[in-house]
Every structure is written in C-alpha cells, then in structure tokens.
Amino acid sequence: MAAITANGADTLVLVLGDQLTPEIAALKAAPANATLVICEVMAEATYVRHHKKKIAFLFSAMRHFAAEMQAAGRRVLYRRLDDAPALSTMTEAIAHAVATTGATTLHATLPGEWRLLREMEDWPHRLGIDVRLHEDDRFICARSEFAAWAEGRKSLRMEYFYRDMRRRTDLLMEGDEPAGGRWNFDAENRKAAPADMFMPDVARFAPDDMTQEVLDLVGDRFADHFGELDRFWFAVTRKDAESAFAHFLREALPRFGDYQDAMQRDSRFLYHSVCSIYMNCGLLDPFAMCCAAEQEYFAGRAPLNAVEGFIRQIIGWREYVRGIYFLRGPGYMRENQLKAIRPLPGFYWTADTSMECLRCTILQTREEAYAHHIQRLMVTGLFALLAGVDPHETHEWYLMVYADAYEWVEAPNTIGMSQFADGGYLASKPYAASGAYIDRMSDYCGACAYDVKQKAGAKACPFNYLYWDFLIRNGERLSRNPRLAQPYRLLAKMSDARRREIAEDSRRFLSSLS
Ligand code: FAD
Ligand code: DLZ
Ligand code: SF4
Numbered sequence: 001m002a003a004i005t006a007n008g009a010d011t012l013v014l015v016l017g018d019q020l021t022p023e024i025a026a027l028k029a030a031p032a033n034a035t036l037v038i039c040e041v042m043a044e045a046t047y048v049r050h051h052k053k054k055i056a057f058l059f060s061a062m063r064h065f066a067a068e069m070q071a072a073g074r075r076v077l078y079r080r081l082d083d084a085p086a087l088s089t090m091t092e093a094i095a096h097a098v099a100t101t102g103a104t105t106l107h108a109t110l111p112g113e114w115r116l117l118r119e120m121e122d123w124p125h126r127l128g129i130d131v132r133l134h135e136d137d138r139f140i141c142a143r144s145e146f147a148a149w150a151e152g153r154k155s156l157r158m159e160y161f162y163r164d165m166r167r168r169t170d171l172l173m174e175g176d177e178p179a180g181g182r183w184n185f186d187a188e189n190r191k192a193a194p195a196d197m198f199m200p201d202v203a204r205f206a207p208d209d210m211t212q213e214v215l216d217l218v219g220d221r222f223a224d225h226f227g228e229l230d231r232f233w234f235a236v237t238r239k240d241a242e243s244a245f246a247h248f249l250r251e252a253l254p255r256f257g258d259y260q261d262a263m264q265r266d267s268r269f270l271y272h273s274v275c276s277i278y279m280n281c282g283l284l285d286p287f288a289m290c291c292a293a294e295q296e297y298f299a300g301r302a303p304l305n306a307v308e309g310f311i312r313q314i315i316g317w318r319e320y321v322r323g324i325y326f327l328r329g330p331g332y333m334r335e336n337q338l339k340a341i342r343p344l345p346g347f348y349w350t351a352d353t354s355m356e357c358l359r360c361t362i363l364q365t366r367e368e369a370y371a372h373h374i375q376r377l378m379v380t381g382l383f384a385l386l387a388g389v390d391p392h393e394t395h396e397w398y399l400m401v402y403a404d405a406y407e408w409v410e411a412p413n414t415i416g417m418s419q420f421a422d423g424g425y426l427a428s429k430p431y432a433a434s435g436a437y438i439d440r441m442s443d444y445c446g447a448c449a450y451d452v453k454q455k456a457g458a459k460a461c462p463f464n465y466l467y468w469d470f471l472i473r474n475g476e477r478l479s480r481n482p483r484l485a486q487p488y489r490l491l492a493k494m495s496d497a498r499r500r501e502i503a504e505d506s507r508r509f510l511s512s513l514s
Contacts, residue, residue, distance in 0.1 A: 012037050012077075012097055014108040014132060016116075017044065017058040017219040018406055019063040020238075021282035022072075025134035026107040032074075033102060038066050039079040039093035047115065048396050050215045051227035053234070053369040054403040056218040060211040061281055067210075068237070077101070081217060087312035091119055095127050097207035110281075112136075112145075112322075112408040114330035120353065129204035140169060140287060146323030156324070159184065162316035169309055171290055172297070172304075179297070183231055185257065185305035191263040192441050193270060200251035202269045203244035204233035211236055223255065226349060226401060228367050234277060234403070241278035245289060249296055257306035263357075263442035264412040268364050270370045273310070276404035279318075286314050324426055333395055333411050338474055339484060340388040343511045348380070355462065356448035357438050358383060363463045369403035376402075377431055378438065381418030385430060387510060388473065426511035429483035432470055435461035456501045464510050469506035472499065 011034035013026050021027075028034070040062065045055050059081070059106060066078045075476050077097055079087070087093045094106065098306040106129050121132050135142050141149075149164065150156050164484045165182050166172060189348050193199075211232065234243040252271040278284040290311045292421040296302035307433050325332065347353040349360040361375045371380070376398070384394045395414045405439045417427030435452040441444040445461070454460035471478065471487055 002004050002283045003271055008024050008414060010102065010104050011035070012093065012094075012101065012103045012106045014106060014508065014509065015065070016109075016111055017062050018112055018281045019109050019136075020061055020137060021285070022069070023118065023273065024109050024282065025137050026109040028130065029134050029263055030107040034101070034107065035075045035077050035095065035097075036066070036069055037057070037077045037079075037097045037106075038062055039087075039090065039097075041079070041088060041090055041093050042376045042464040043089040044479040045221060045222065047345045048400045049222075049225045050399075051369045051401050052199065052218050052222050052225050052229045053232060054405070055222055055225070055402050056211070056214050056229060056232060056237065057234045059218070059370075060207075061211050061283060063214065064237045068437065081221065086361065089119070090116065090319040091123065091126065094123060094308045098129055098394070105132065105220065107134065109134050110136045112406040113428055114407070118330070123159055128279075132190075138282065139319060140165065141319045143323070143326045146319075147327055150323070155428070157427070159314055161320050161323070165315040166311075166317060169287070169290070171294055171315065172308055180304045180308070186312075187307045188305045188439075189257040189260045189302060189309050190416065191258045191262065193259045193264055193267070195443060199264070199267040200247075201272060202233070202274045203240075205234070205240050205244075207232050225356045226366065227369055231367070233285070238283050240315070241275075241283040244278065245273065245275055245284055245292070245489055248275065249292060249302075253293060253296055253306055254302045254311065255306065256310040257303065260309055261441055263372075263374055263379070263444065264358075265360050265443055265447060268370070268372075274370060276409075277370070279314075279405045280406055280409065286318065290314055301363075321416075321426075324412045324416065328412075328422070328425070330453040332386040332415060332422065334392060335415055335423070336391050337421055338388070338391075338419075338477065340419070340421070341387075342387055342389045342510070343514070344384070344389050344397055345387070352395055354449035355383075356444065356450075357444040360444060365401050369401065371402070374441065376413070377418055381414070382431060382433060382463070383466075386463065387513070388470070389419075391415055391419040394419055415477060423477070424481070429481055430470075430478070433463070434465060434467040435463040457507055458508075460505065460506075465502045465505040466509070468494075468502045472502070 011030055013030045013034050015035050015036055015038050039040045040059050049408035059220055066076045070076045079093055087096055108120060108131065120131065123129060149161060166178060215229055215232060221441055235244050255271040264270065279286050293307050293310050297304055297307040334363055348362060351359050351366060353359050357379045359369050361379045365371050395411055398414045399407060401409050412426055415421045418431060420427060440451045451459050452461040455464050471491055478484055
C-alpha cells in the first residue's frame with residue numbers, strides 16, 4: 001500500500017498501533033473528513049526491544065487497518081518504517097504530518113503508556129497545534145471513575161472492584177444477585193490437566209502478501225531482537241480476530257475454567273482464549289466478548305465456572321490493572337519495595353536452563369510471543385521473585401517478549417502482582433511457592449533434571465530452597481502479613497541446621513546464575 005498524502009485537511013486523527021478500532025474515541029470526535037495518521041516508527045519498536053513477532057503483528061495489523069479505513073472512504077496518511085524522510089519518533093512523525101498537511105488540530109485517544117502521554121503533552125508547545133486528547137472508551141471504567149472508586153479505600157482488592165463492574169455491566173446478574181448465587185467460582189478452576197486429554201489448537205491464519213512483506217521487513221530491520229518470526233499465525237484483521245474468538249467460544253470456553261491454571265509441556269494454549277493480543281490492539285471489543293461468552297452460558301453450551309472466570313479476567317482484572325496503572329503514575333515502574341537487585345539471568349533470553357518449567361515457558365515465549373497467565377505468574381515470575389531479580393528488569397522483559405504487552409496492563413501484573421515490588425498495593429501477598437505448586441499444576445517436573453521431591457542438595461528443585469530463602473530474606477517486611485502466617489510459623493520452628501542448609505543451597509545456586 002502506497003503512502004497517501006492528504007490535501008488541505010486541517011484536522012488530523014492519530015491512531016496508534018494499539019488503537020485499531022474504527023469507533024475509537026478520537027475518530028468519533030473528529031470530523032469525518034479528517035485525515036487519519038498511522039505511523040510505523042522506530043522509537044515505538046525499540047524503546048524496549050520488542051519481540052520480532054510483536055512488531056510484525058502490529059505493523060501488519062496497522063497496515064490492514066489503514067487499508068480498511070481507506071476502503072471505507074477515510075483519508076489516511078500512513079507512514080511505513082522505511083518511508084523517506086527517515087523519522088524515528090512519534091513526535092517527528094506528527095511534526096511531518098502537520099507540515100505536509102497544514103493541519104492545525106490533532107485528535108488523539110489517550111495512549112496506554114505514561115511515556116507516550118508525556119511526549120504527546122508536549123506537542124501543542126513543540127508543534128504549535130491544538131491537541132485534543134480523548135478518554136479511551138474501549139475500557140468500561142474510565143480513569144476518573146477508577147480513581148473515585150479507589151478514593152478513601154484502605155485496600156484496593158480486585159474482588160470488590162469486580163463486583164461493582166458486574167453490577168454496572170449487568171453481566172451474569174439475576175436482578176441484584178450474581179448468577180448461580182456466587183460472585184466467583186475460582187475455587188473450581190484449579191484442576192491439573194490429565195495427560196491424555198484432548199486439547200484444542202488455537203485458530204491460525206496464514207500470512208497474506210501484506211503480512212509477508214512486514215515479516216521480511218522485521219526480519220531485516222530487527223534481526224537482533226528477541227524471538228522467532230517463523231510460523232506466524234496471528235490474525236491481523238478484525239474479521240480474522242473475530243473468527244479466532246468464535247473458535248475459542250466453540251472449542252475451548254467450556255473447559256476454560258477447569259484448566260485455567262494448568263500447564264502442559266506439549267500444549268501451549270490449553271483452553272485459553274489467546275485473545276489479549278487482539279483485544280489490546282483494538283481488533284476485538286472486550287465488552288462484546290463478555291456478552292458473547294455470557295450467551296454461551298445462557299444457551300447451556302458453557303458452564304458457569306468457565307464463563308464467570310472468563311468474564312472476571314476481562315471486566316475484573318483487565319480493567320482493574322489499568323486503573324492501578326494510571327492511579328499510581330509513572331513512578332510505579334521503578335517501585336522496588338523488596339529491594340531486589342539481582343540482574344535478570346541470561347537464560348530468560350536463551351532458554352538454556354536445566355529447570356524444565358522455565359526452559360519450556362521461555363522457549364514457548366521465544367517462538368510464540370505468548371505464554372498463558374500461570375506460566376507468566378508461577379514460572380518466570382515466581383523464579384524472578386524468589387531469586388530477587390530487579391523488578392524493573394523483570395518488567396522490561398515482560399514488556400518486550402509478549403505480543404499483548406503494553407505498560408498499562410503489563411506493569412501492574414509484573415511490578416504488583418508478580419514481583420510484589422509495590423509492597424502489596426495490588427496483591428495481598430506475594431505469589432511465592434515451592435516446586436510443589438508447579439508439580440501439582442503441570443507435567444514439567446517429570447521431565448526435569450531436578451527432583452521436585454528433594455528439599456536440599458544439588459539435585460533438589462531450586463524452587464524448594466529459594467522459597468524459604470525468599471521468606472527468610474524478606475522476613476522483616478513480610479512476616480507480619482496475616483496471609484503468610486503459616487509459612488512464617490513453620491519457619492520459626494525450623495532448626496538452625498536446616499536454615500543453614502537453605503542458605504547454602506540458595507547461595508550456591510544463585511551464584512551459578514552469574
Ligand atoms: P485468557 O486466559 O484467555 O484470559 C482472557 C482474557 O482475560 C485475556 O485475554 C486478558 O485480556 C484478560 N486477563 C486475564 N488475566 C489478566 C490479568 N492478570 N490482567 C489483565 N488482563 C487479564 N496481559 C496482557 O494482556 N498483557 C500483558 O503484557 C500482560 N503481562 C503480564 C505479566 C505478568 C507477570 C503476568 C503475571 C500477567 C500478565 N498479563 C498480561 C495477564 C495475563 O497473563 C494475560 O492477559 C493472558 O495470559 C493472556 O492470554 P489469553 O488471552 O489466552 O488469556
Ligand atoms: C508496540 C508498538 C510498536 C512496536 N510500534 C508502533 C508503531 O510503529 N506505531 C505506533 O503507533 N504504535 C506502535 N506500537 C504501540 C505503541 O507503542 C503504543 O501505542 C504505546 O506504547 C501506548 O500504549
Ligand atoms: Fe521446575 Fe522444579 Fe519441577 Fe524442575 S522440578 S520443572 S525446576 S518445579
């Protein structure tokens with residue numbers, strides 16, 4: 001698709017790579033003859049060095065979106081990465097668009113990262129244009145509404161926020177009561193998957209010519225970024241993303257709840273939707289997805305524990321973490337209340353480790369730019385937490401390696417939920433566990449060089465001693481947490497010899513990482 005020059009329009013509408021929604025706020029607010037500006041820029045692909053598949057996915061989805069908007073009669077100014085003159089930042093791209101069109105007004109929708117918001121706030125002054133920034137109404141809860149909900153609360157637990165969202169959306173409600181008499185069916189959603197169970201595959205789409213062109217570009221220009229480009233199967237249009245979601249409703253939703261926390265070596269997606277990629281860039285509408293899932297329950301095609309669990313992840317967790325991100329401000333990404341300073345181990349990039357759970361999850365991440373929630377939280381996240389890895393490094397890793405990662409959703413999950421670096425603002429206790437958790441929920445341990453049943457020594461599963469070492473190391477900060485009372489009681493009864501053994505195993509193992 002050739003770049004198109006706009007003539008004379010005095011209004012631009014910026015559509016970012018994660019705003020590919022025809023009804024996005026800025027497009028609704030601007031006049032119909034305004035020029036859409038969509039730009040591939042180096043700075044957005046490299047402010048962290050994103051996974052190759054993530055860049056290819058977004059560039060291809062942006063190009064397809066631009067073509068659709070043009071076909072629908074909209075005027076589009078599309079900049080490809082290699083278009084001349086070379087422009088490397090969003091500010092430079094907008095300055096160029098302003099200069100070539102003579103525009104005086106720019107409509108934009110609130111970006112999902114503080115970094116870009118700060119850059120945009122400078123545009124009226126730097127570029128001499130009137131910038132009209134609109135709230136992103138693809139989210140159910142506006143930033144101001146979340147702030148009002150949070151105001152004066154001692155603790156911001158997701159569960160209470162979620163109940164309000166259920167009432168507000170009327171999803172799975174029977175009058176004022178939750179369907180089935182309970183708000184949350186999570187207790188039923190913790191089954192391990194049997195080895196011989198049928199697993200549906202994710203919906204896969206062959207790259208068309210436009211995607212192939214982008215794959216060549218990314219392979220050439222981002223060759224040294226993490227991740228593999230082969231076997232690219234993501235949907236890059238709304239139509240295909242909708243059919244991927246329909247495939248999930250049909251094939252996987254009924255068992256989504258039961259096996260939500262399960263992990264399997266040979267099944268990378270289990271019963272997950274693999275739709276965050278599409279939702280987060282605007283190809284799918286989260287609320288419409290929840291309504292469609294609710295219909296599956298009403299029609300008797302999916303059980304309540306599955307449908308409630310799915311809806312909770314979206315109107316609960318997804319909205320809640322965004323609220324936290326904007327409430328806590330740009331300093332949140334630097335929080336480090338456990339004072340963890342270890343560099344991220346090199347195997348997070350190479351998958352070269354004898355710990356099978358980490359090896360499989362990182363390998364999958366390298367190949368797919370996807371891992372499901374429990375792999376992120378209870379494998380890579382758990383290891384970084386227990387090993388005391390600098391949370392900012394961990395945060396940047398997650399932001400780089402997953403195709404669905406934008407700071408508004410990634411940072412609260414990493415800094416708050418996974419690394420407890422905000423000291424418990426988001427989570428009531430750290431997600432710390434020994435190898436027994438991974439053994440119960442996965443088939444990784446049977447194929448591992450370490451023994452999950454051994455507690456000490458060179459063969460023992462490292463999670464088993466690192467768990468206790470983490471609790472001992474952070475005793476001053478964590479031992480008064482009521483939700484950790486039981487492990488700290490056990491620790492109080494532990495012999496000095498056993499404590500020395502834990503310290504020695506941990507020291508030996510952790511020093512081998514560097
Ligand atoms: P499913 O299991 O099918 O869940 C359905 C949907 O619920 C997801 O598509 C997603 O939109 C939403 N959802 C589920 N859990 C969460 C959550 N904790 N926070 C927000 N939304 C949620 N999710 C991202 O979208 N982008 C990220 O960058 C991201 N980084 C994460 C980092 C860490 C350390 C952890 C622990 C979690 C992170 N998550 C992130 C949340 C979650 O892991 C992903 O949303 C999920 O794995 C996406 O896969 P799926 O679409 O198959 O999800
Ligand atoms: C992630 C990303 C990448 C890789 N490239 C672009 C791009 O070239 N142009 C663009 O508009 N957006 C891109 N994005 C998404 C932005 O980084 C995202 O909009 C901000 O981080 C705010 O969420
Ligand atoms: Fe992971 Fe430990 Fe199991 Fe190995 S034994 S797969 S390191 S939990």
